[in-house]
Amino acid sequence: MSDLEEEYQLEYFHEEGFERKECPSCGAHFWTRDPDRELCGEPPCADYEFIDNPGFEAEFSLEEMREAFLSFFEEHGHERIDPYPVAANRWRDDVLLTQASIYDFQPLVTSGETPPPANPLTVSQPCIRMQDIDNVGKTGRHTMAFEMMAHHAFNAREDIENPDQYAYEGEVYWKSETVAYCDELLDSLGADIEAVTYIEDPWVGGGNAGPAIEVIYRGLELATLVFMCMEQDPDGEYELKDGNTYSFMDTYIVDTGYGLERWTWMSQGTATVYEAIYPEMISFLKDNAGLEYTDEEAELVHRAARLSGQLDIDDVDDVEAARGDIAAALEVPTDRLRELVEPLETIYAIADHCRTLAYMLGDGIVPSNVSTGYLARMVLRRTKRLADRVGVDAPLDELVDMQAERLEYRNRDTIRDIVRTEVEKYRETLERGGRQVERLADEYADRGEPIPLEEVLELYDSRGIQPDTVEEIAAEHGVNVEIPDDFYARVAARHSDDDDAGETAETAPDEAAVADLPETEKLYYDEPERTDFEAVVLDVIERDDGDGETVYDVVLDQTMFYPEGGGQPADTGSISGEDVTVEVTDVQEADGTVLHRTDGDPGKGEFVRGTVDGTRRRRLMQHHTATHIIGHAAREVLGEHVRQAGAQKGTESSRLDIRHYERISREEVKRIERLANGIVTDNLTVKQEWPDRREAEDEHGFDLYQGGIPPGEKLRLIHVGEDVQACAGTHVLRTGDIGTIKLLSNERIQDGVERLVFAAGDAAIEATQRTEDALYDAAGTLDVSPQEVPGTVERFFEEWKDRGKRIEELKEQLASVRAQGEGGGEEIDLAGTTAVIQRVDADMDELRATANALVEEGNAAVLGSGLDGATFVVAVPDGVEINAGAVVSDLAERVGGGGGGPPDFAQGGGPDADALEDALEAAPDVLRRLSEA
RNA sequence: GGGCUCGUAGAUCAGCGGUAGAUCACUCCCUUGGCAUGGGAGAGGCCCCGGGUUCAAAUCCCGGCGAGUCCA
DSSP, X not given: OOTTGGXXXXXXXXXXXXXXXXXXXXXXXXXXXXXXXXXOOOTTSSOOOOTTSOSSSSOOOHHHHHHHHHHHHHHTTOEEOOOOOSOGGGTOSSOSSOOSGGGGGTTTTTTTSSOOSSSSEEEEEEEEOOTTGGGTTTSSSOOSEEEEEEEEEEEEOSSSSOGGGSSSOBOSOOHHHHHHHHHHHHHHTTOOGGGOEEEXXXXXXXXXXXXXXXXXXXXXXXXXXXXXXXXXXXXXXXEOTTSOEEEEEEEEEEEEEEEHHHHHHHHHOOSSHHHHHOHHHHHHHHHHHTOOOOHHHHHHHHHHHHHHHHSOXXXXXXXXXXXHHHHHHHTSOHHHHHHHHHHHHHHHHHHHHHHHHHHHHHTTOOOOSXXXXXXXXXXXXXXXXXXXXXXXXXXXXXXXXXXXXXXXXSOHHHHHHHHHHHHHHHHHHHHHHHHHHHHHHHHHHHHTOOBOHHHHHHHHHHHOOOHHHHHHXXXXXXXXXXXXXXXXXHHHHHHTSOOOOOOOOOOOOOHHHHTTSXXXXXXXXXXXXXXXXXXXXXXXXXXXXSXXXXXXXXXXXXXXXXXXXXXBOOOOEEEEOSSOEEEEXXXXXXXXXXXXXXXXXXXXXXXXXXXXXXHHXXXXXXXXXXXXXXXXXXXHHHOTTOOEEEEEOOSSOEEEEEEOSSOOOHHHHHHHHHHHHHHHHTTOBEEXXXXXXXXXXXXXXXXXXXXXXXXXXXXXXEEETTEEEEOOSOOOSBGGGGOOEEEEEEEEEETTEEEEEEEETHHHHHHHHHHHHHHHHHHHHHTSOGGGHHHHHHHXXXXXXXXXXXXXXXXXXXXXXXXXXXXXXEEEXXXXXXXXXXXXXXOHHHHHHHHHHHHHTTOEEEEEEOSSSEEEEEEOOTTOOOOHHHHHHHHHHHTTOEEEOOTXXXXXXXXXXXXXXXXXXXXXXXXXXXXXX
C-alpha cells in the first residue's frame, strides 16, 4: 500500500523487535511489538478500550499533562518555547487560524530562510479548527479548540553545494529517534507499550509531503509523527495519494502532533473528552441549566456517550443517523435518547466554544466583519444561541472568563469587555432582525401566501437572521415557509454569481534582471539625516514605463535612497555624474538590490553623487516615528489588544489602522494625542539595534511584529521609549525631532478596525492651520469670535428652520387669498365647474398651494409660472371628469418639457418660458377638448 | 479582500419619480372617583451629505460618510 514503504524501515522498529503487519480489516500497514496482534487498532477496526479503563498509570489534568509532556522533552534535549497566537494571519497570509504547531514555522523556517526559535524544540500550541464545528459535543471527541503538543527538529542536508544557504545546517534527529521519543514517553506514563501500534500513513499537504506515522493506543489516535521531506515536483519520482508527484527537499523536518486533550482523556478514561479536560465548567453548566438525571438516565447517557465516541462520524447527517443506531443498541426509542443527550451535547459544545473564544480574544483577535474577527464573531454568536437554547443564563463573558482564567490570560478584563460588547451587538441584530421577520410574516399572512425562499435568503445574507428563526416567527404568525436542505449552498450560490476579472498584475521589478547583481549597501540606517552620498553605477536597466516613455533602473554599489517598504514611500532626489544629472522618481528593492527609477541614464561604471530630497525624507521620518508613538499611545489608552492592522506614511499626513472593538471617542482621541505629544516633549532617543532573532523574540515576544514578520536571522528593532518593533523604516534620532503630533480624524474602515489619521512636524502645524482657517472663515462670515461659532450656528440653524415654516404658512395664506380674490385669472365654464386659468409667477410649492386653495373653493385650477423655466400645476375637485395629468402633459409639451401625475393633481413644465403665455391662452381649448373626450 | 442590505418625526418603520405618511412616545382637551383604557386636537422632518439625470428626485445613477450582514 504505502508508496514510501522503505521509508518506514526504521532502525528503532528493528532494534525493538517490532513486526510490520497489514490490517486485514482496512489494509493499512502498521508496526507492533505484539506478534499476536492482527488489527491495526484504529477505529473502525477496533473499539475504544480506555473508557472507564484509563491507559496511563496516573490521572492527569489538562495542565498537568501539558507540563508532563513539555518537561519530558526538555529533559530529552528540547528547548521549550512559548506558543504562538491562534491568529496565524499575523505572520502568514495564506491562513487565518493556527491549526497545527508546524504553522508556527511556515513558511520562513520550513523553507530554511529563517532559523527556528530553538532546535530541537517542544511546544504546546493552541489551535482552532472550525471545520467540524457542527460535531463538537456530539461525538464525544471533537473539539474546536485544542492544543497540539509537539516536538520539532529542523534538519538540512549537508551533502549539497551550499549548506550555509539555509538558516540551519545538519541533522538534529530524524525518524528513528522521533518514534523512540514517542515510545519512551508512552512508557514513562505507564502505558502498555505492547498495545501501541504505529500505522504507516503518508502525509500530504500544502505542497509538501513525507512519510508519517499514526500512533494508536487502546483505539485512540494519540499522535501523528510527520516527516516532512518532500515537495511537489512535476518531475518527482514519488506519486502520492493526492495524485501529484513529489521529490525530496534539502531540508527535512520532524513535525509531530500530540493532542493534549486526547492524552488527558486517555489518562482519565471518562466517557467523553470534555469531562476530562474541563470538568468544573461542565458541572457548572449542568447546574446552571438545571440538568438533572436519575441514576438510570445517567447510566443510559454514559453508555450512549461511550458508543457515540466509537463511531466513525464525519458530518452532522451521520451523527443523526448514528443516533438511531445507538438508540437501537441501547434499546430505547431514538426520540427519548435525543431528549436525554441533546442538552448535554449542547453543554459540551458551549464549554468548547468558550475555550475557543478565550484563545481567540486572549490572543488579541477583535470581533469584526472580516477575517479572524468574523470567525470569532460567528463562534460567539453560536455559543450565545446554544446557551439560550439549553437554558444557561450565566452571562457569556463570565463563561468565557472561566476558560480564560484556566488558560492564564492576563487581559481578562478586556476579554470580558469584548464579549459583553459583542453580546449586546448580537442582541440588537436579533431584535432588528426579529422585527423585520415579524413584518414580513404579517405581510405574507395577510396575502395568505408562504414566505418565499428568496426573502429568507435575503434575511440571512444581509441581516444575519438564521433560517430557523424565520421558521419560528412564521409559525407564530401562521405563515408557511420552506427551508430547503441546501439552504447554505444556495447562499453560497448567490455569492458566486459574478467572478471578478483578475487583478492587473503589479509591475514588480524584474527579479531575473537583478539576480546577478550584488546587494546594495544601505547607508540610510547609519546616518538617516544625511542626504548626499557618492556611489558607483553598477548597472542601468532600460525599460518602458507603460506610457511609452523610456525610464531607467539604476543600480548603485551603495545608496542613501530609502526604497518603498513597510508603509513608507520611497525617497526621491537626483543622481549626478560628471556631465549628467538625472531625477530619481521612485526607489524599489528586489532581492536586496535597490533600484533607482530615473528619467535618464547616468552611465554604467560612472562615479556619481546622489542627493536625497531632504525635506521629504525628514517629513517621512517624522511621520514614521510618530506612527510608532501613536500605536503605543493607543495601546495605553484603549487596551493591550490594540494591534496594527496596517499603516501608510506620507509627507502631509499618515494613517495607522488599529484593531479595536468600539468606535474611538473624542475623549480617547484627545488622550492619545496628549500621550503621544508627551513622548515627543520627553525627547527620547530613538534606538535601533540588530539583535539575533531568537534573543529579540525571547525578550519582547510576538508583539514585535506589528507590521508582519520579516525574514532573516537578524532583526532590526526600533525602540521608542517603551515601544519596541521590528521595523525597516527610517526614523528621527530623538522624539523631539518630530516637533508635534496632531490627530486629524478617525474612521472605522471595518468593524473592529479603526483608522487614525495624523500629521507630524511641519505637516501637523499646516493641518492645524487649515482647520483654524476654516473656523476663522466661518467666524468671519458670522461676524463673531471663533468660540461663539457653534452657538451662533446653532441659533442660525434654528432660525432658518423657523423661517422655512413661516414661509410655508405665508404661502398657504397667500394661496387662499389668491383663490378667493378672483382677480387676474381667466375663468371658464366647464361642464358645470369653473376652471380658473391663471399665471402666478411663483415656485412649485406656491403653485401647489394655490391650486389646492382653488380646489377647496370647488374650482378646477390651471396655473402656470414663468419663474424658473415654465411650470404648471393642474388640480381638479372630486367628481370633475378632467384628467389633470393629461392637461399638464399637453401644456408642458408646448414649453418643450413634460409632466404628469395622478388624475386630480398634476405637475409639469419645460424650459421654454417664452411659450408660457401661448400655452396658457391655449389652455381653455385644451380643457374643453380633454373634458369632452 | 470581495459581495449584499439599510440611513425618512424622539423610537420603529411605510412610501421608491408627481402635494412627505403610519404606529408608539410627546403636549393639550374630553371620557373615568382613580388607574388601565377610550375619543379628539396639536407639535415634531436639511427624507445622512455632495454631485448627476429629469419639466419634476426622499424615490433613479455616481461619489462620500455612517450602520448592519454574508463569504474567503
